[in-house]
Amino acid sequence: MKKITKPTEPEIIKLQSSHVITVEMFYKKLQEKLKLKLVTPGVKLTRAIRSADIHRPGLAFSGYYDYFAYDRVQILGQTEVNYFNTLNEKTTRKSLNKFFTYKIPCLIISLNQKIPQLLLERAIIARVPIFRSPMNTSKLSEQITVFLEKQQAPEISVHGTLVDVYGVGILLLGKSGVGKSECALELIERGHRLVADDVIDIRLRVGALLMGYKSEIISHHMEIRGLGIINILDIFGVGAVRNQKRVTLVVTLERWNPRREYERLGLEEKRYRLLNIDLPHLIIPVRPGRNIPILIEVAALTQRAKKMGINPAQEFNKRLLENMNKQKEKQDD
DSSP states (O other): OOOEHHHHHHGGGEEEEOOOEEEHHHHHHHHHHHEEEEOSSSSOOEEEEESSSOOHHHHHTTTOTTTTTTTTTEEEEEHHHHHHHOOOHHHHHHHHHHTTTTTTOOOOEEGOOOOHHHHHHHHHTTTOEEOSSSSSSSHHHHHHHHHHHHOOOOEEEEEEOOOOOOTTTEEESSSTTSSSOOOHHHHHHTTEEEEEEEEOOOEETTTTTTEEOTTTTTTTEEETTTTEEEHHHHHOOOOEEEEEEEOEEEEEEEETTSSSOOOSSSSSSSEEEETEEEEEEEEEEETOOOOOOHHHHHHHHHHHHHHTOOHHHHHHHHHHHHHHHHHHHHHHO
């Protein structure tokens, strides 16, 4: 049986939908990496890129516009440029008249190819920026897609702590003062790694993956009551931190409530929903004398075992039922 636990209001800091980035943002971020050169001076870079996919407009140049993905970055490789150069002037003008009626974000020419003069002139008139890159078309497409997928992914900021324990990304949640940071500090001292404390940016990546990132402002700092702000990177070294990690388990720490019935067998699987993705969820009560860090370690190892098809609680329950059935058969005999 799976039970969904919804995030409570104090834990959610910021929730935003997919980003829409401008060509200017795209250019600034990738100018050095892709060696982009703007060849349409005076054309503003204010158009929006609304899709992480790219498009190669060869069919559009031939006059086929039924499925023209105009709202994407348009890449012209050798095939598109060579085909464009085979068209006569009349056909070229007719094709470009149709092509630039669409609100195209930008054009990128790969392999530093020479841009057809008529294409350049019409792009400037239509206020569509053109860039040129020395990279080949496939590499260019790959880098652009990866960048746009990351930038446009749905994102949420959560109050908690994200740690990498035995390769398992564990998101520690709980009310302020329950001991999340102290628990993470002990785990770091044991050889595990901190991703982020206090504020974690979580993005939904392709394939229903939730990736957690450190905040650029807070970075790898932690606030420990009684000590103040400490820098984990400076104290424990580069081996104690990482910049991102896939979130695969949520653990909520809460002060022990004697009136509450806590899970003792592990047969009931709780789930925690973030960005419409359900994650395994454990609720661990905190009280003096309990070694929470070692419980987190065991939780991580148990999660890894479940991924391998091993569920200790279910196996124990199965053996228990088998033993009860055997005892019953003996009594019947």
